[in-house]
Amino acid sequence: MCFSFIPYIDELTTTQLIFFLILTLAVAFVVIVLTIGLVIRKIYQENIWKREESLEKLYRNLILDYLFCNVPYEIPVDDVPRAPQSLQALIDPVRMSLFSDRTSPRKRHYRLVKLILLEFSRQLLGEARARLILLFHELGYVAKEIEKLKSRHWWMRAEAARNLALMEARVAMRPLLQATEDPHPDVRAEAIQALFDLFQEDALPPLLPILKDLSQWMVIRLSGNILRLQSKAVPHMLSGLATQERSVQLLLIDLLGEIKDLQAYEQVEAFTLPQDPEVRASALVALGKMGDARGERHLVKALTDSDPIVRLGAVTGLKHLASPSSAAALRKALHDDVYEVRYSAGLALSVCAEPGRQALIEALEREDSEVKQIAEEFLDELGYFDEHAIA
Amino acid sequence: MNMPLLEQAINALVYIFTAMFLLYFVALNLIYFILLIAAYREVIRYIRRLRYTDFEILIHSQRTTPVSVLVPAFNEEKSIVESVHSFLKIHYPAFEIVVVNDGSKDNTLETLVREFDLRRSRRIFRPSIPCQAVRGVYVSRRPEYKNVVVIDKENGGKADALNAGINAARYPLCCAIDADSILEPDALLKIVKPTLEDSSIVAIGGIVRIANGCTIHRGRVIDVRTPKKWVPVFQVVEYLRAFLIGRLGWSTINSLLIISGAFGVFKKEQVVEIGGFRTDTVGEDMELVVRLHRRMMERKEPYRITFIPDPVCWTEAPETLRTLGRQRNRWHRGLLETSLTHRILFANKQYGAVGLLAFPYYLLFELLGPVIESLGYLVFITAFFFGIVNLQLFIMFFIVAIIYGMLFSVGAVLLEEISFQRYPRPLDLVKLVLFALIENLGYRQLTLYWRVKAYIDYARGKRSWGVIQRKGFGPTPAT
Numbered sequence A: 001m002c003f004s005f006i007p008y009i010d011e012l013t014t015t016q017l018i019f020f021l022i023l024t025l026a027v028a029f030v031v032i033v034l035t036i037g038l039v040i041r042k043i044y045q046e047n048i049w050k051r052e053e054s055l056e057k058l059y060r061n062l063i064l065d066y067l068f069c070n071v072p073y074e075i076p077v078d079d080v081p082r083a084p085q086s087l088q089a090l091i092d093p094v095r096m097s098l099f100s101d102r103t104s105p106r107k108r109h110y111r112l113v114k115l116i117l118l119e120f121s122r123q124l125l126g127e128a129r130a131r132l133i134l135l136f137h138e139l140g141y142v143a144k145e146i147e148k149l150k151s152r153h154w155w156m157r158a159e160a161a162r163n164l165a166l167m168e169a170r171v172a173m174r175p176l177l178q179a180t181e182d183p184h185p186d187v188r189a190e191a192i193q194a195l196f197d198l199f200q201e202d203a204l205p206p207l208l209p210i211l212k213d214l215s216q217w218m219v220i221r222l223s224g225n226i227l228r229l230q231s232k233a234v235p236h237m238l239s240g241l242a243t244q245e246r247s248v249q250l251l252l253i254d255l256l257g258e259i260k261d262l263q264a265y266e267q268v269e270a271f272t273l274p275q276d277p278e279v280r281a282s283a284l285v286a287l288g289k290m291g292d293a294r295g296e297r298h299l300v301k302a303l304t305d306s307d308p309i310v311r312l313g314a315v316t317g318l319k320h321l322a323s324p325s326s327a328a329a330l331r332k333a334l335h336d337d338v339y340e341v342r343y344s345a346g347l348a349l350s351v352c353a354e355p356g357r358q359a360l361i362e363a364l365e366r367e368d369s370e371v372k373q374i375a376e377e378f379l380d381e382l383g384y385f386d387e388h389a390i391a
Numbered sequence B: 001m002n003m004p005l006l007e008q009a010i011n012a013l014v015y016i017f018t019a020m021f022l023l024y025f026v027a028l029n030l031i032y033f034i035l036l037i038a039a040y041r042e043v044i045r046y047i048r049r050l051r052y053t054d055f056e057i058l059i060h061s062q063r064t065t066p067v068s069v070l071v072p073a074f075n076e077e078k079s080i081v082e083s084v085h086s087f088l089k090i091h092y093p094a095f096e097i098v099v100v101n102d103g104s105k106d107n108t109l110e111t112l113v114r115e116f117d118l119r120r121s122r123r124i125f126r127p128s129i130p131c132q133a134v135r136g137v138y139v140s141r142r143p144e145y146k147n148v149v150v151i152d153k154e155n156g157g158k159a160d161a162l163n164a165g166i167n168a169a170r171y172p173l174c175c176a177i178d179a180d181s182i183l184e185p186d187a188l189l190k191i192v193k194p195t196l197e198d199s200s201i202v203a204i205g206g207i208v209r210i211a212n213g214c215t216i217h218r219g220r221v222i223d224v225r226t227p228k229k230w231v232p233v234f235q236v237v238e239y240l241r242a243f244l245i246g247r248l249g250w251s252t253i254n255s256l257l258i259i260s261g262a263f264g265v266f267k268k269e270q271v272v273e274i275g276g277f278r279t280d281t282v283g284e285d286m287e288l289v290v291r292l293h294r295r296m297m298e299r300k301e302p303y304r305i306t307f308i309p310d311p312v313c314w315t316e317a318p319e320t321l322r323t324l325g326r327q328r329n330r331w332h333r334g335l336l337e338t339s340l341t342h343r344i345l346f347a348n349k350q351y352g353a354v355g356l357l358a359f360p361y362y363l364l365f366e367l368l369g370p371v372i373e374s375l376g377y378l379v380f381i382t383a384f385f386f387g388i389v390n391l392q393l394f395i396m397f398f399i400v401a402i403i404y405g406m407l408f409s410v411g412a413v414l415l416e417e418i419s420f421q422r423y424p425r426p427l428d429l430v431k432l433v434l435f436a437l438i439e440n441l442g443y444r445q446l447t448l449y450w451r452v453k454a455y456i457d458y459a460r461g462k463r464s465w466g467v468i469q470r471k472g473f474g475p476t477p478a479t
Helices: A011-067 A085-099 A107-121 A126-138 A141-148 A154-166 A170-179 A185-211 A216-240 A246-259 A262-270 A277-290 A294-302 A308-321 A324-333 A339-350 A353-366 A369-381 A384-390 B003-050 B055-060 B080-088 B108-116 B158-168 B187-197 B230-251 B268-273 B284-298 B321-341 B349-367 B369-386 B391-419 B426-459
Strands: B067-073 B095-102 B118-121 B134-140 B148-153 B173-177 B181-183 B201-210 B215-217 B220-223 B263-267 B304-315
Touching: A011 A085, A011 A107, A011 A126, A011 B391, A011 B426, A085 A107, A085 A126, A107 A126, A107 A154, A126 A141, A141 A154, A141 A170, A154 A170, A154 A185, A170 A185, A185 A216, A185 A246, A216 A246, A216 A262, A216 B055, A216 B187, A246 A262, A246 A277, A262 A277, A262 A294, A277 A294, A277 A308, A294 A308, A294 A324, A308 A324, A308 A339, A324 A339, A324 A353, A339 A353, A339 A369, A353 A369, A353 A384, A369 A384, B003 B230, B003 B304, B003 B349, B003 B369, B003 B391, B055 B187, B067 B080, B067 B158, B067 B187, B080 B095, B080 B108, B080 B181, B095 B108, B095 B158, B108 B118, B108 B134, B108 B148, B118 B148, B148 B158, B158 B173, B158 B268, B158 B284, B173 B187, B173 B268, B187 B201, B187 B263, B187 B304, B201 B230, B201 B284, B230 B304, B230 B321, B230 B391, B230 B426, B263 B268, B263 B284, B268 B284, B284 B304, B284 B321, B284 B349, B321 B349, B321 B426, B349 B369, B369 B426, B391 B426
Parallel strands: B067 B095, B067 B173, B095 B148, B201 B304
Antiparallel strands: B118 B134, B134 B148, B173 B263, B181 B304, B201 B263, B215 B220
16 A cells, blocks of 8 residues: 655555544544534523423322322321222323323333422322322332342432332332342442331341441441431340441440430440450440440549550540549549540540639649640630630 | 765654654553543443432531641732631531641731631640641631631741641541632532542542632632633633543542642541651642552552542632743642652552553653653654655644544543533533634643743752732622
């Protein structure tokens, strides 16, 4: 192959460049088409809602007629509700419009109705909500979402789990439990959330085995649900404490401390006895958070423990307890070997009312520079120096 | 030497150079293409995941890791108040704003004291990394500003100010932000979330976008538009390409070498362990990230340094060529310094993908790119002078090169449009595409000049930042 118009370069390089040019132009063409497409899409998106508006209005009215009609409907106890004949007459127009004499529903209509129903499910309560849940079952949305939990795309599975909670599909307990072991974290998180939304505290026992080594993000999501349940969750959590799994123990102790239910006191107290230092520290913090005066004894004793993690836990627990009677022990902790413990002791003293303040003033006047600095910082926060200046 | 021999030698040289240049060109575009594909996949994955992230849960949880937002400020009296107000509007459960006044010669400190009703505090300042002397620590008397802390210190440069901020930080995560930046309210939530999912993440970068042209009200960008002046519009395209393709692409193989100093989150513990930011470089942000990579890999500890394409930090871009030139010059000197300091990484398999891919890429294509490109132009002129150049071939190659440059710039704009659609007006999209097309005709050559000049400045021993003039985001209206 010879390119007579390029005389001084060897053939291979020229061929490569011609190929390059063609390839470049082809790619450029694709990019230009894509650009034009995106600009058109942008203009189209600005107007799309207008196009969907009439269809949405039609379905919204049909659904509202069904939800707020005068036909009585008793909230069912079954997981799979059945529509009485009287309500079928109101569901049929929706169904007919969706299917329009076909065996499968029209995709766009089906999607739009789902969006409307999901929107209502975030707003409705009582009988209207029960009717809505019935509609999810009657129109096949629940079955479809359960099927979607097996999708090969994780985002479909996650959405299915989320939707099943909104659809109050209690029938989906087993597939949702399976989804809590999904390889994708978002699917697991959505499934856990759905189980809590559907079964409240009853979701906790089957979830206990999967609490091991959770990421902080999962802990945050899970703890939000457990803390919402408050005391109702405590019996299940106490039975969960029997596990030998350290990460589960740490999580449950921490949550029990936050719930502050004293029925858990003794079991949490048992974890302050010598064992894993991190578990002990966590139990000490929890005792402090519970606010029971019985805890002070353990906390003060732990201030002299050989492990700094335990001592830090004790100081933090005392900060939460904010008991004036612990001021003397905290005053000693200002001399701890570890800076973090010393600093936290200063912080704890600053919340221990007048005895704590007095202990800080004493440290300010008598101690060496570092302890003095700590005392100075917290007294400054308490406004001591402003008062002093005025005086 | 007789003439035919000289001609033959020059011919051979031109031939070798052409072959190498072509190889270089193919390799560069191939890497860009791979990065573009990787970035596209990552953006789609990120957007999908975003749908299943309820940030409200993070806001209401006591378990969300608290963050110290570090704001180094040097002569920022025009923009500092607006910036701090924008940082105060961040949606996050527990954070503090640590403004470090780095010995400003203007009224930065006085402006802050007046605006936030600050008083001198006795808060302990325990330096775990060296920094210039601290003159005072200030906190606010007003409860609504209880999380604002101002460190007043002797001038030591941005890196030194960041080190002082790290020393003063009370929380385990430190977020470094430029004082002339504006953070979107959910930016911290978005950037911290990956660290909650993966405890091995030691640093994470967020996207920086250009605020010129946008409407800013009370520390918030309320209307996103492309800049009116042409210099910042080119930078919008450049930023999109650098962040959405470059950084995102490299982060997919844990080889991200730069986290912008304008917006990045670091684990305090790890940064303190490696001695904080280096104060003897103008590219302290890149240097820190490369050092983190080195340290973690030398210790054989599992770690990740990643990038998130969505949490947005808005910054004011230079509007004049003079200021832009200074900035680019500094960036290139920073790259040069870091590359020389950490040259051991080059093609070193001990450092995995960083040593074998990312570092060689930065060295060969980002650092030496301007030299090689300039050399290309020089060889062409020489060859043309000797009459051995094939003009048609050169023009064809030039067109191919320009088209590829355009494609990647347009690709970045399209990636933005497919994913985040921050510019809602169709006209803005058209404008960005047009600027992406013409960027390679003049603007690119201009940046080439600044970057080549950086070598000369470096050789002359220039280590300063240069003066960057700011307009500021304007005053915060009285509430």
